[in-house]
Amino acid sequence: MKSALALVAVLAVMALAAADDEKYTTKYDNIDLDEILANDSLMHQYELCLTEEDDSSCTPEGKELKKDIPDALENDCAKCNDKQKEATRKVIKFLINQKPETWHKLKEHYDKDGKYSEKYKKLEDELKE
Ligand SMILES: *[C@@H]1O[C@H](CO)[C@@H](O)[C@H](O)[C@H]1NC(C)=O
Numbered sequence: 342m343k344s345a346l347a348l349v350a351v352l353a354v355m356a357l358a359a360a361d362d363e364k365y366t367t368k369y370d371n372i373d374l375d376e377i378l379a380n381d382s383l384m385h386q387y388e389l390c391l392t393e394e395d396d397s398s399c400t401p402e403g404k405e406l407k408k409d410i411p412d413a414l415e416n417d418c419a420k421c422n423d424k425q426k427e428a429t430r431k432v433i434k435f436l437i438n439q440k441p442e443t444w445h446k447l448k449e450h451y452d453k454d455g456k457y458s459e460k461y462k463k464l465e466d467e468l469k470e
Pocket of ligand 1: 382
């Protein structure tokens with residue numbers, strides 16, 4: 342009985358630790374970003390995926406991205422690994438400077454009340470060329 346309780350306690354602690362340490366999938370970390378950013382039809386596809394209600398335009402990684410964006414915005418990419426943080430900066434920088442229309446659409450979609458534009462204003466200024 343005593344050991345069963347101890348086991349439950351250990352499992353509970355492990356579950357908490359796991360939840361705390363939760364990260365986004367690294368499954369797509371080796372994707373070739375430059376190739377995607379340079380490919381207008383792919384970029385358009387991602388834009389549709391990310392801004393439409395349904396997921397019918399989404400590739401598997403687009404779907405994953407779509408699922409994680411609201412959370413990443415809310416928590417400063419807290420569940421991103423370094424590679425994902427770097428990739429996020431790169432994509433945002435590209436969108437701000439090269440695809441302002443897409444950037445605008447994404448903002449309208451993910452930041453309807455301007456909350457994150459406020460929160461991340463410094464980052465946006467920093468990335469703007
Ligand atoms: C863009 O990506 C699509 C899908 O992967 C591919 O079929 C197409 O050839 C690419 N276009 C260019 C210009 O690389």
